[in-house]
Amino acid sequence: MTLGGGGAIKESTLYSDGTFLQKFYPERQPARDERDRSVSLGELAVRAGFAESEHEYRSKLHMFALELAEQQIKKAITRDQIIMQAVDAQDTLNSTINLLKERFEEWSFIKRSDCIERDDMEMLEELRGQLDSLTKERNRLEEYITENMHGTAPNITMIAGPVLGARIISIAGGLERLSRMPSSTIQVLGAGKALFKHLQKGTPPPKHGILYQHHVVQGAPWWQQGKLARAVSSSLAVAARLDYHGGGLNNDVIKKMDKKVERIKAAHTKPSKKQKK
Amino acid sequence: MSKVQGPEAHGKISNLYAIWIDGRKHLATPNLAPGKKVYDERIVNAGGTEYRLWNPWRSKLCAAVLKGINFPLESDSRILYLGAATGTTVSHISDMVPDGIIYAVEISPRPVSNLIETARSRKNVIPILADAARPSTYLGMVETVDFIYQDIAQRDQAGIALKNGRTYLRKGGTLVLALKSQSIDSAAKPGRVFEGEAEKLSEEFRIRNRVRLEPHHKYHMMLTADYV
Ligand SMILES: C[S@@+](CC[C@H](N)C(=O)[O-])C[C@H]1O[C@@H](n2cnc3c(N)ncnc32)[C@H](O)[C@@H]1O
Numbered sequence: 001m002t003l004g005g006g007g008a009i010k011e012s013t014l015y016s017d018g019t020f021l022q023k024f025y026p027e028r029q030p031a032r033d034e035r036d037r038s039v040s041l042g043e044l045a046v047r048a049g050f051a052e053s054e055h056e057y058r059s060k061l062h063m064f065a066l067e068l069a070e071q072q073i074k075k076a077i078t079r080d081q082i083i084m085q086a087v088d089a090q091d092t093l094n095s096t097i098n099l100l101k102e103r104f105e106e107w108s109f110i111k112r113s114d115c116i117e118r119d120d121m122e123m124l125e126e127l128r129g130q131l132d133s134l135t136k137e138r139n140r141l142e143e144y145i146t147e148n149m150h151g152t153a154p155n156i157t158m159i160a161g162p163v164l165g166a167r168i169i170s171i172a173g174g175l176e177r178l179s180r181m182p183s184s185t186i187q188v189l190g191a192g193k194a195l196f197k198h199l200q201k202g203t204p205p206p207k208h209g210i211l212y213q214h215h216v217v218q219g220a221p222w223w224q225q226g227k228l229a230r231a232v233s234s235s236l237a238v239a240a241r242l243d244y245h246g247g248g249l250n251n252d253v254i255k256k257m258d259k260k261v262e263r264i265k266a267a268h269t270k271p272s273k274k275q276k277k
Numbered sequence: 278m279s280k281v282q283g284p285e286a287h288g289k290i291s292n293l294y295a296i297w298i299d300g301r302k303h304l305a306t307p308n309l310a311p312g313k314k315v316y317d318e319r320i321v322n323a324g325g326t327e328y329r330l331w332n333p334w335r336s337k338l339c340a341a342v343l344k345g346i347n348f349p350l351e352s353d354s355r356i357l358y359l360g361a362a363t364g365t366t367v368s369h370i371s372d373m374v375p376d377g378i379i380y381a382v383e384i385s386p387r388p389v390s391n392l393i394e395t396a397r398s399r400k401n402v403i404p405i406l407a408d409a410a411r412p413s414t415y416l417g418m419v420e421t422v423d424f425i426y427q428d429i430a431q432r433d434q435a436g437i438a439l440k441n442g443r444t445y446l447r448k449g450g451t452l453v454l455a456l457k458s459q460s461i462d463s464a465a466k467p468g469r470v471f472e473g474e475a476e477k478l479s480e481e482f483r484i485r486n487r488v489r490l491e492p493h494h495k496y497h498m499m500l501t502a503d504y505v
Binding site: 058 | 430
């Protein structure tokens, strides 16, 4: 066993790709049992009469850990469920805020025409206060979603941003279900009515549902939008699988998507003859 | 039938072998749970023992060992493993320390259910569902260890290693740390990022080896350090 003491570089290998391996060797090699402040739970367990030997302690610990982890998993409310709640709450807040804002503006308009009493004014101020605090609440919720999305679904967040990403997870019914969807389904998530009409009445199938809100799709000319939505949804399918299995952020996904998007934009500067608005 | 040669002991790392199949060298570990696979690894019989081939594309530790990194792992070593995921690498370490113990910490419940399945047939694996950034939450289950192996794609990788080192690593123990530059700073040059993390560690550790893991794992470095 190799321990502290003033070590020195003894050997350094440079690989052809520019990386290197340095080997340090210590000058002193104390015995393995030089342990201070160390805790042996096995010894403690034997002393406390919990197990007859360290061996027995380990096998009890093994059984206990398996059982405990299993219970914890069963109970674990998955993070994506919490995010779904938050994004739904945000949607509700948004529509409330918009309705209130409309009412407020109408009211202010009457006020300007100078025909309301003093207590009407007070009421109007109160409404403004409510509107402010709701807006603050919504912003806090957005921060909360952003923070959680980075941890729980870093790849989806990279592709779609935290809020749209969360909304996609919510429409799909959870990260697990999203991770099992083919990209063609992801592409029309949230297309609700248009998809229904397509199935019922044979209107053209929707090219994109909620993905229309993605900046890549939304900011593009109409004849590119279907192709771009397809590029985004196939990246999302990969991202969802990565996030579901919890492997951390993989930047290759966004790089590939960016390349695809560039290629589509370069190849379709004009609508093709077949395309109709 | 493919031609199998070996096994030849690695020497420094206990229960690690090289096996040649049709002339190609593979690292392999003796299967502690004979007849059982953990992921889609290949199983070969050599000299009457069942070995599991260790895939460097699947395991950063394997890629690092192939590049020449080593650490004094013994068959009874105690290891705290942070970021265990489904247990791919954990299972090979489990093969290497048949008389030791691996405390395998993972934060995400889904991979832990696979880890539990792996641990059922491997008595030396203790699965723990916990956040490695909060080492005090597993104080009651984990004791002082000889090694910490950490493979977590998170921002504060050095910080997590330092915290766990203080709590669990014995003096003179070894830290084996997989660093992913992209999780720390995706804009900066990987070399810079690695330097920064190594510097943070050097307050409490003596850095021993470091090696980049290309081509098997892009933007990754493996580092070993002694706790002083
Ligand atoms: C790259 S994977 C590890 C692969 C594994 N070491 C192997 O080789 O088989 C990283 C793992 O770290 C986990 N992780 C991320 N942050 C964590 C934390 N704070 N505590 C514990 N595990 C964490 C992730 O859930 C993921 O499963």
